[in-house]
Amino acid sequence: MTPEALDAADVLAPFRQRFTLPAETIYLDGNSLGALPRDTAARMAEAVRSEWGEGLIRSWNDAGWVDAPGRIGDKIARLIGAGPGEVIACDSTSVNVFKALTGALSLAPERRVILSERGNFPTDVYMMQGIAALGGGQVEARLVEPGALEDAIDQTVAVVLVTQVHYKTGRVRDMAGLTRRAHEAGATIVWDLSHSAGAIPVDLAGAGPDFAVGCGYKYLNGGPGAPAFLYVARRHQNRVMPALSGWFGHADPFAFDDTYRPAEGVGRFLVGTPSVLGLAALEVGVDLFLEADMATVRAKSLSLSGLFIERMAPLCAGHGFRLASPENPAERGSQVSYSHPEGYAIMRALIARGVIGDFRAPDIVRFGFTPLYTSHADVAAAVAVLAEVMETGAWDRPEYRSRAAVT
Incomplete structure (x- = not known):
């Protein structure tokens, strides 16, 4: 089918009108920062003018600010196959990785190894290394x-930290199988869902992991720096004393006790005062996504990425691109990556022409497909622009080689 025919049959097409997308721009970077839902600006204005401006401090109660982390967490739980009371929306992904890893370590005090893979997202690895340093030699951060x-999950491993959809290649890990392997070895497991939530079906209840983390600003469209989320399996919630024992995780924050007593359930993993404005924006994105059927989202994602790979074949043959993502659709998330020795300059040239993807060192150009607002026509047009950039050598200009702070 042609891109136009595929778009005509697309039941998700009406969602595109629910986002603010700049004219003359093809946005293929929603895997890094989701587009702006049209309702977000009005919701933010309401939170600022009415709830903050008029309600003032009363809005913690009257506008439900104090309940937002749990309320939005329960909504995210529906997207990742978790149950009510198992997800909390709060803090950043990095902070939640720290909470999950230290919580997992406390469940196996006789073990000392945090295990992950080389090439995992840097913040995950850095948090492992930071915890090891904080442990004064009692904890080992091990990469394989x-x-x-x-095969590296042995009797020394306390916790395995793994990303379900790899940020650079888009490779999908077998959550159920690897979780089972960790549990058979007596280890716990933490899954990073930053490139999974809203991109592929996730079944935490079925797979049975111990902890999971994810961010709110990619496929969930919560805005730059949106609050992240933390999943803690119900069976562990009241067994873990949080290492970050902040006042909002206290059993009675407004008793102002001198001694920390953790709240019951996942609420004990809150730390400081919730980011109310960030949560307001995130809730709009999550509510919008909950209107879509995840199986339909996944089917369209695979259709988009399949068309992209098909159209890229001549550029691989003639211009040195190499597919860095799995060829098997079942093993691929909602992104496609290619390696090219001039990847950075090529991506800068594309962005200058209104096709926005991103670059990941050392040589990866990355394209994300967000089915709620990406069309098959977008995909076809993006590859056509890339072909023009390569055939004319337009990428080979000094301004495209100059590195920006964010790539």
Whole structure:
């Protein structure tokens, strides 16, 4: 089918009108920062003018600010196959990785190893290393090659930290299988869902992991720096004393006790005062996504990425691109990556022409497909622009080689 025919049959097409998308722009970077839902600006204005401006401090109660982390967490839970009271929306992904890893370590005090793969997202690895340093030699941060991860789960491993959809390649890990392997070895497991939530079906209840984390500003469209989320399996919630024992995680924050007593349930993993404005924006994005059927989202994602790979074949043959994502659709998330020695300059040239993807060192150009607002026509047009950039050598200009702070 042609891109136009595929778009005509697309039941998700009406969602595109629910987002603010700049004219003459093809946005293929929603896997890094989601587009702006049209309702977000009005919701933010309401939160600022009415709730903050008029309600003032009363809005913690009257506007439901104090309940927002749990309320939005329960909504995210529906997107990732978790149950009510198992997800909390709060803090950043990095902070939640710290909470999950330290919580997991406390469940296995006789073990000392945090295990992950080389090439995992840097913040995950850095948090492992930071915890090891904080432990004064009592904790080891161990990295192995991706293909050796499963076999490396031995009796010394306390917790395995793994990303379900790899940020650079889009490779999808077998959540159920790897979780089962960790539990058989007596280890716990933490899953990073930053490139999963809103991109592929996730079944935490079925797979049975111990902890999971994810961010709110990619496929959930919560805005730059949106609050992240933390999943804690119900069976662990009241067994873990949070290492970050902040006042909002206290059993009775407004008793102002000198001694920390953790709240019951996932609420004990809150730390400081919730980011009310960030949560307001995030809730709009999550509510919008809850209107879509995840199976339909996944089917369109695979259709978009399949068309992209098909159209890229001549550029691989003639211009040196190499597919860095899995060829098997079942093993691929909602993004496609290619390696090219001039990847940075090529991406800068594309962005200058209104096709926005991103670059990941050392040589990866990355394209994200967000089915709520990306069309098959977008995909076809993006590859056509890339072909023009390569055939004319337009990428080979000094201004495209100059590195920006954010790539």
